Amino acid sequence: MSKIAVVAGGSAGVGRAVVDMMLDRGWRVAVLARGKERLDEIEAQYGDRVWTRACDVAEWPQVEKAASDLVAHWGKPDVWVNSAMLTVISPFKDMTDAEFRRVTEGTYLGTVNGVRAALQHMERGNVVNVGSALSYRGLPWQSAYVGAKHAVNGFTQSVRSELIRQGRPIEIGLVQLPAVNTPQFDWARNRMDNKPQPAEPIYQPEVAARGVMKAIDDDCREVLVGRAAVQLVFGNMLAPDYFDRMLAENGVEMQRSDQTDWGRGDNLETPLSDYPSRAHGSFDHKAEVQGMAVDADATRKALAIGGAALLFGLGALVGRSAAPSPRRRVARREAPVAVEETGARWGYTDHARETLARHDRAAGH
Incomplete structure (x- = not known):
């Protein structure tokens, strides 16, 4: 019998790349996302190999109902991936309380709700929370998203220790991503004059998806994806004051493209119904198709021994x-x-x- 996987936030971006990779392995995949139109596209493409449910992962009753219905339909999942996220690209002083809360709820509490649902139903297997290298070193104008990803780190560590204490055969891992070419930069709420872009170097979503699969295949505690993530995580450990000054000078400009008009709204409150279900964003011409995915613990040990x-x-x-x-x-x-x-x-x-x-x-x- 093929594995059953759940991907929250699986209708676009990294989540969509993970869905495609899992289906290529012959798994059955349940996709949770807000946008019904994109979920319908996935069903039309893959048929009964997928099960979809339109729900807002920030709302626990919706996630709880989706998980119960999936178990009744297919059975208990073997893998649960939390990849849903929201962001607002804005100076903190200009961000409203409602905007900050919405990003925190969608990115952080969405992960919390996914883990809670997974642990209610899974007997064994892997839970993977998609994080960010920005959870170690924040960028300016991304305070809500960065704060939420920091929270995901601490939450995951706490739950991992509880699972070890309980002796449950469930591995919970983090995958820390670099800048990835996803639709996030096409539909994020943005207060720049120009369209935002991922801070270079940029990687394609499939690079990130391979990091998620590594976490599942190797039961990794944490995976770092792309050389930029490795450099950011360990570089900030050594010289955080340098990164403070460097990002104060260049951090905003790194996220600004040369496009001044892209003619699209944002997805903060509701999903955009006219955007197709796809992994890639608008920066294929800048994105790298290959990138490392390394076990963070093994890398730390290697650096410690080398040091x-x-x-x-x-x-x-x-x-x-x-x-x-x-x-x-x-x-x-x-x-x-x-x-x-x-x-x-x-x-x-x-x-x-x-x-x-x-x-x-x-x-x-």
């Missing part, structure tokens, strides 16, 4: 440079009577001079 080896090597070099040269050691052994003179020259104490003399006598010099 320890570097420190050890530096210590050895410092010690070697500070030690007496072989010629000096030979000269001392050939002329033990010079201990007094040598000690005086190097500033030895009486105790040190006596110690050196005893060492030479014991060695037979």
Whole structure:
């Protein structure tokens, strides 16, 4: 029997790329999203290999009902992926309370609701929360989204420890994404004069989807996708003050495209019905089709070992440079009577001079 997977936020962007990849493996996939029109497109394309439900993941009763109906239709899921998100690209001072709450509810509480539903029904398997490298290093003009992704990190860590304590055979993982070419930048609420773009380097959604599949296949605690995510996560650990200044100067401009008119509304309150179900956004010409997906824990260990080896090597070099040269050691052994003179020259104490003399006598010099 094929696996049953749920993808929340699966009608577009990274979620849609994950749906396609799972279906290519022969899995049955349930897709949850707000936009009924895009869900109908997916059903028309894949038929009974998919099960869809229009629901707002920020609303727990809707997610709870969708999960119960899916279990009644197909059975308990083996995998649950939370990929739904919302954002507003705006200075924090200009963002309304309602906008900030909406982004937080859709991005953070949507993930919370997905995990709650998954744990109510799953007996074993994988829950994967799609995060962002911005959860380690925030960009300006993305405060609501960045805050929500930080919250996803902490929430996931807490629940993971609870699952370990309970002994439940469910792995919960995080996949931290770089900038990805998704429809997000076509329909996000935006206060820039220009259309927003992902901050380069940009990756195609399939790169992100491979990171999600790695988390499932390898039971990874955390996966970092793309070299940009690796550099951002570990670079910020070493030099957060540098990133503060650099992003203050360039962070907004990195998100601004050269398009001044793109003629589309936003999806903050309601989905856009005239946008097709697709993974890719409008920046195919800038996006990379290949990118790494690495186990974050293994990468941390490798860097720690490499750092320890570097420190050890530096210590050895410092010690070697500070030690007496072989010629000096030979000269001392050939002329033990010079201990007094040598000690005086190097500033030895009486105790040190006596110690050196005893060492030479014991060695037979």
